[in-house]
Amino acid sequence: MTEIIKLSAVELAQKLRAGEVTSVQAVQAHLDRIAAVDGGERGVHAFLHVNAEEALAVAAEVDAIRAAGGAGAEALHPLAGVPIAIKDLIVTVGQPTTAGSKMLEGWMSPYDATVISKIRAAKLPMLGKTNLDEFAMGSSTEHSAYGPTRNPWDLDRIPGGSGGGSAAAVAAFEAPLALGTDTGGSIRQPGAVTGTVGVKPTYGGVSRYGAIAMASSLDQIGPVSRTVLDSAYLHELIGGHDPRDSTSLNEPVPSLVDAARQGLSGDLTGVRVGVIAELQGDGYEAGVQARFNESLEVLRAAGAEIVEVHCPNFKYALGAYYLIMPSEVSSNLAKFDGVRYGKRVIPADGPVTIERVMGATRAAGFGDEVKRRIILGTYALSAGYYDAYYGSAQKVRTLVQRDFDAAFEKADVLVSPTAPTVAFGLGSKTGDPLAMYLNDVATIPANLAGVPGISVPGGLSEGLPVGIQFLAPAREDARLYRVGAALESLLEKGWGGPLISQAPDLASAEKEGVA
Structure with missing residues (x-):
């Protein structure tokens, strides 16, 4: 492991601007790291595609602009030249x-997502594309x-999901930054189990144009x-209004970097932190x-006022989510039919009709979890069941939103464990979908409410x-x-540095032939 890949994105950006590193x-250091720990039978397998040639070309362009100096160098984004995974x-x-x-x-794809266009404009070299649960359906x-992707802390455990590839890449020092998507916790829950930072912005705060729905x-x-x-810098870069996304908020991006820097002082005097009573206790591991x-006590010592808040309808959030989400999945994935684009399977026998091609394509192209959710969603939307299932779930969604409104009258921010357990073993829950779904119990309410x-x-x-x-x-x-920055800063003083520095060294595993 070289010193370069240990740097945070902001630290690396500072060294790039100072000319200490090109x-x-x-980029080459991170590509070398990917080659060392990502492949093989027991590699991390964070990446599905490595974009080495383009990443190095963008990096060389940034280096040339900085070497030339002048207005061009001054106009570069603060993160220009810092590699990222997608x-x-x-x-x-x-x-x-x-x-x-x-x-x-x-x-x-014939076009870039809006966030990718912003990444390109800021000249962040893209290292490649990271692994995920199929169509983002899963928690592992x-x-x-x-x-599967493996957790760098323990290669026999899951890295969370659906964005486990992005979280594992950052945790394994294969990339300092990554982009993920969060539908019910798919950025935050992988962050929790890999020791990384994961952020779900306000719904509409970052364009969804170009994210496969x-x-x-x-x-x-x-x-x-x-x-x-690091997340604050990246969030500010990708945020903002996009007319191509009808749900995009037409307002400026808040000063997130300033807020994070303020938090690094460790002073939370006057901040009211609401502990959600329903998101702790039974079902949460003792550790x-x-x-x-312990984190609550750290916040209290920093000057925060700790109050308890009750969100009684959160107990229905998981059930409502697993009706609303599959219903939208059923609709969004209808276009993958073997006719317009993507995989096409021609039936081996019998007449070749559009209906039979669609059936054969979807049977071969989708995995079990995707099929499970399509069937569940189609059922929930079917005549005679819509009001009983999908309609009722939307009513629960409104109740969850009202719980948030009431809680935020008593607190500036709310706090809970991100996930009820640490990373579980690979294969330990694949035969029990309901047990897998329960892993998102603390993250789902935010998606239902858009907070x-x-x-x-x-x-x-x-x-x-x-x-x-x-x-x-x-x-x-x-x-x-x-x-978040305040808690991070205060905890790291006790740990003697970032938590990720305590992760096992995958380089030693590589020498032993297991990575």
Whole structure:
């Protein structure tokens, strides 16, 4: 492991601007790391595609601009030259976009997502596309058609999902930054179990144009990083109004970097932190609860006022989500039919009709979890059941939103464990979908209400990371960065550095022939 890949994105950016490191060196160091630990039978397998040639070309361009000096160098974005990984659900010209599915194997998008256009304009070299549960459906990145991703803390455990590839890439020092998508916790929950920072912005705060839709009223693109400040910089870059996204908020991006820098002082005097009574206790592992309680004491010592809030309808959120989300999945995935684009399977016998081609294509192209959710959603939307299931779930969604409104009258931010357990073993829950779904119990309410959330490392339980989740009112993402950075700063003083520095060294595993 070289010193370059240990740097946070902000630290690396500072060295790039000072001329201590070139972008080509930084990109090559991360490509070398990917080659060392990502492949093989027991590699991390964070990446589905590595974009080496283009990444090095962008890096060389940034280096040339900086070497020339003048206005061109001054105009570069603060993160210019810092490499980034992209969840393979976000369409990108020049790289395949598979959504982790055989349905889109090898598919090349003719256009860039809005966030990718912003990444290109800021000249962040894209290292490649990261693994995910197929079409973002899962909590463990075991449902990818291209094999599971492994948790860098323990290669026999899951890295969370659906964005486990992005979180694992950042945790394994294969990339300092990554983009993910969060529909029910798919950025925050992987962040929790890999010891990284994951942010779900306010719904509409970051354009969804070019993110392959799973559930359009829930999906949100957001940053993955190793520090809160790094996420703030990336969030500011990708945020903002986009006329191509009808749900995009037409308002300026808040000053997230300033909020994070303010939080690094560790002073939370006057900040009211609401502890959600319904998101702790029964069902939460003892170690997770212990780290959560310790974090509350750290916040209290920093000057925060700790209050308890009740959100009684949160107990229905999981059930409502698993009706609303599959219903939208059923609609959004109807276009993958073997006729318009993507995989096409011609029936081996019998007449070749559109109906039979569609049936054969969807049977071969979709995995079990995707089929399960399509069937559930189609049933919930069917005549005679719509009001009983989908309609009722939307009413519960309104109740969850009202719970948030009432809670935010008593607190500036809300706090809970991000996930009820640490990373579980690969294969331990694949035969029990309901047990898998329960892993998102603490993250789902934010998606139903459209409010922003952040997960920051909260310590270790039995040697594995625990995440602390903060939630804020819609459009108040800056509060998350202030409180998240404060907790991060204070905890790291006790740890003697970032939590990720305590992760096992995968380089030693490589020498032993297991990575």
